[in-house]
Amino acid sequence: MLDALIRVYALARKEFLAILKDPRSRFGLLVVPLIQCLLYGYAASFDLDHIPYAVLDQDRSNASRALLAHLEGSRSFNRVGDLRRVADIERYIDDQRALIVIHIAPDFSRRIDSGGSATIQVIADGRNSNTAAIALGYVSAIVDAFNIDWAKRRSLVDAPIQISPRAWYNPNLETRWYMIPSLIGTLTLLQTLMLTAMSVAREREEGTLDQLLVTPIRPTEIMAGKALPSILVGAVQASVIFALARFWFEIPFSGSLVMLYAGLALFLLAAVGIGLVVSSATATLQQAMLSSFVLAMPFALLSGLTTPVANMPPVLQYINAINPLRYAIEITRRVYLEGVGIDHLIPDLWPLALIASAALVGAISMFRKSL
Template sequence: MLERLKAMLIKEFIQVLRDRRMRFIIFVVPAVQTIVFGYAVNTDVRNVATAVYDLDNTRESRELVARFVSSGYFNVKEYIARESRVRDLVDRGKAKAVLRIDSGFGRTLGAGNTAPVQLILDGTDSNTAGIVLSHAVRIAARYSEDLQAGQLARSSGRVQSPGGVHLESRAWFNSNLESRNFYVPAVITNIVFIITMLLSSMAIVREKEIGTIEQIIVTPIRKTEFILGKTIPFVIIGFIDVGLISAVGAYWFDVPIRGSFTLLFAATGLFLMSSLGIGLLISTVSRTQQQAMMSAFMVIFPAMLLSGFAFPIENMPTPVQWLTLLNPIRYYLVIIRGIFLKGTGMDILWPQLAALAVLGLVILLFSVRRFRKTLS
């Protein structure tokens, strides 16, 4: 058995790695994708393109604009001189926010009254618009508090701020609230899932397409040996890719790895059982590599969207939440984020590890049973 399995492994490694372009796709492209997606998948909102329509042009209005600029969230691209320019900038996407200050703003504040200010937002991206609005509200509220404190000091003759509540916040595990630290581990998960699943989805169908499946059928190799010979090389490739792109995430993006590497690779082994099992199942039901690739992408995109990668599972409808329980990416995401950011161990992550083990065994066993060492 070992001799037959060894021969199968050697054949599969040669077939996968003999092509220079395939080696590039397997080992270089994942690292490049991690870098590209690590920069692209980022929900931090800074330097929002902003236009200012200041009809007052007083010291008070200029102070408010200066506070928006100094916050780092708003980048003033243009000072508008006419009303029609507001719609033009928003329609063309050149401004995501327009700060409008009406005439009499400074006079109203000087009289001790509340002066309205309008912030026009491009609501096409509702998430970004909501974050921009929260930043603007906080800046305006701070400016209002400072004005009230100054007026109180002048009226009483003493420099004394009014009483209030000051909230001191502290974020654990991601103290600077960098969205990249949250998304880079997810990017690693998705890349490993895509690479290993695509490779395994073409493993058997490639033999059918090029006509070598007939030669394998007449050999004494058993079905289990054939499946192991097809999957073990991709398991090794999966571990190499996890180590490679984890290093990119840690050293290029400074994403912390606080947990155990041993636990990370153990969880990766369980995760690969599912990704390779799904790929093998696709390979057994497909007749051509094109069919296999199209079928793989029909699985990849729903699996990524229903994993909690970008959208919280808790916000999904209840039936969809139940559907995510069959998604191995969901569990591996919790594990890899816990290991990277929180340093959590087996005592916390064992439910996700158990779910991966069960899913992986079921999918892999079903794929093996589905494979028949026949041409039909």
């Protein structure tokens, strides 16, 4: 029994020393959890600050100004526009300049001054159902505070203001409408990044990379041969998720398949490029897998999948500019739910093309140096 314990201790000590002697393992054990904790603490917040909203006040009375003063007095809201026409609402929501638009009808003050009730319409961007629901909840709380104050000063019993909420692109604010199209990019990234990262590392660990190098195949061709299967697997996986969203969950598809797959093609190139960089920089299969997980979690956390990017600290927003999943999720949501064309997708397409080009060039350069 004592001999068995000694052998177990010796084996455990050897493994522990092996982990501590490897700089990459030390980084994964000590630094990565710290970074992930900071990311979760700052980025994974369901509280909304500085909600951009616009106002269409067709009444322009003291009562309507008093109601809007309650919104402006809250640190959660940031007024970004005063609209003049109903047609302006669509423009502000489509361009994502405003998360919500508050529409006050012309007879608002006349109704509540006479002791009756008036309805204000609150239009929310339903492409992110969770954010829209939280924003509508904030507005309801502020309107409730205004109702209490107004009724107390005029000795009223009934609440003078009723809210008529309306969510665009997701009328019922169903979470699956917002979440499942986003998974087209998220799940595809995880699989593609993992497969690509392990490709070169597996060849190196098994000793077959040297056999490839003595063949007439060039390093660039080796990288292309490693990238194409991952791209194909990613495209198939994205198609399966799209089919589930469209036919199983019956989420209406409003856009063009050509635009959707054009955006996904750029995204897959970027994901494969990053995976090849990881594969070229790691020596073993285990290191490649660990590095893939280390990258995948921040990519998913900062992508806007669960929390809006605009709600993150400015530093994380700048870092997030190199996150390909952020642009992929934006493209899939806008094409799937809105049906936008290429003119609205250019701000997301060109960063993806830039990330893909930089990652592929960097991967080829690192692979040549490692030889």
